[in-house]
């Protein structure tokens with residue numbers, strides 16, 4: 001039922017990341033008439049090499065430039081393409097720890113949220129987007145972190161990934177949304193409209209009108225309007241509150257954005273640990289969660305170059321020694337941010353605040369990370385923080401400040417959430433226990449925005465399972 | 481639209497191109513022109529895609545950066561000799577004014593990423609699978 005640029009649909013899902021893709025698929029598979037719009041393009045997984053310059057331009061929002069402003073700035077990135085963040089991430093996977101769900105249930109009065117109740121939703125998502133361990137195929141660089149942690153007597157594990165490993169031939173297939181849920185969505189009769197951005201929503205005669213634009217192949221835009229009984233906002237934790245605020249909805253929306261802020265070091269070992277054909281690193285230190293966790297980052301020469309760019313002669317350093325080097329991180333759940341729209345601009349502004357406590361947790365985490373890396377045989381550690389000295393032995397750790405001194409660009413994050421928390425306590429939540437926006441009929445949020453706080457583990461598994469749970473509940477309640 | 485901007489950069493694009501040249505010279509003075517152009521195009525594309533309020537701010541900063549040498553050297557940045565360009569970049573890099581430092585830091589980061597991503601840097605670079 002389309003007239004010109006007016007499109008009629010029963011359910012409009014805005015955003016095709018893990019939250020939107022899982023919700024849209026469930027609705028389409030029960031025979032609902034669903035349209036899923038996505039601001040970015042529909043691109044093959046191989047459209048650009050992973051973690052490359054081309055991928056930044058093609059698949060990341062704002063080419064990977066996102067900066068939360070504040071005394072201590074934080075740089076973050078998000079995906080912007082069909083599949084959202086799942087297309088550009090490593091797919092490290094965890095079910096949400098029970099203690100995190102219990103904490104959310106208590107603090108936000110979320111109904112029916114615990115590990116037992118969530119288990120079928122995790123299982124349903126894992127049946128579509130497969131989760132596997134690298135096992136023996138994990139890289140040396142990744143194992144070094146585990147060895148170092150174990151030498152310290154700390155708990156360290158291999159995280160599984162949303163990935164199907166081909167152990168015989170090497171390589172494998174990433175289980176991103178475009179390769180899994182989005183395919184099922186289309187097979188079930190759902191309509192996917194990429195290159196379509198929704199600018200605002202308004203209510204008219206019991207329906208939602210979503211106004212936006214579609215991008216033509218030459219880059220120009222034309223106006224498009226959708227009319228739907230049900231709208232599911234799944235634009236990610238920054239864009240969902242921005243859209244809702246542009247639409248006049250602001251109750252607890254965009255006031256409580258959270259991150260997993262992360263600081264990195266480069267460790268140099270006495271022998272090669274980094275090989276061109278290695279799988280993505282997978283080991284993580286769990287000993288100190290939820291205060292902070294540790295892991296190993298993508299450590300291509302390009303990433304090492306950027307990580308070491310503050311050092312004189314970084315080019316020769318990387319060219320000579322990159323095979324002996326790996327990038328490692330510590331991340332916490334500290335800092336709180338707000339999302340606001342600026343009059344006259346399209347992109348929302350994010351402001352972040354860190355307490356002294358947040359910075360001392362990261363300071364301690366950084367020291368512990370270096371301890372583990374020295375225990376793993378690191379000969380030298382280069383903190384990726386302006387003004388921090390290179391470390392040559394555990395004795396040098398005493399020279400590191402106990403409270404993190406982070407200047408511009410030193411703190412980064414790839415995990416954003418909690419900007420519109422769910423729960424029955426409407427003093428702190430934006431939507432009810434299943435994502436229905438308080439006081440707005442037929443309007444749902446179903447993405448990382450809904451999570452009540454940091455997950456402490458990698459969040460995509462939680463985003464998918466919560467989306468599955470909420471979509472199933474909406475179907476059971478017939479959207480009432 | 482963006483392709484056209486890449487092909488014929490405006491005043492800001494030209495200034496950014498010259499700045500990226502200075503940054504490249506700090507590590508790879510012998511880099512071929514065609515490879516320099518790849519890095520410059522990448523940095524300009526990043527500028528074109530960054531959040532609109534940052535883009536506006538960085539365009540204004542780039543114009544200020546371009547014109548700031550006039551009283552000292554009698555020429556704008558893009559017309560300076562290489563040594564003077566280097567001195568001007570250094571002065572902004574060490575400036576007490578935060579936005580000046582931030583501007584150089586931002587372009588340095590993206591120029592660096594562009595540089596390390598060049599095919600010629602790939603002797604040491606990831607094959608298709610490292611980031612599978």
Ligand SMILES: Cc1cc2nc3c(=O)[nH]c(=O)nc-3n(C[C@H](O)[C@H](O)[C@H](O)COP(=O)(O)OP(=O)(O)OC[C@H]3O[C@@H](n4cnc5c(N)ncnc54)[C@H](O)[C@@H]3O)c2cc1C
Nearest residue numbers: 015017019039084085089092198235236447448458459460
């Ligand atoms: C580089 C990177 C690495 C990561 N690594 C991991 C990892 O290893 N493991 C893990 O668990 N998590 C990881 N994450 C985080 C994970 O990807 C996110 O938690 C997850 O993608 C969030 O899903 P979402 O649906 O909330 O939002 P998103 O994935 O951000 O999807 C939202 C989609 O909505 C679209 N959109 C936004 N606004 C509009 C609009 N107005 N109109 C139309 N469409 C719109 C966006 O373009 C985007 O595609 C990583 C993220 C990144 C960026």
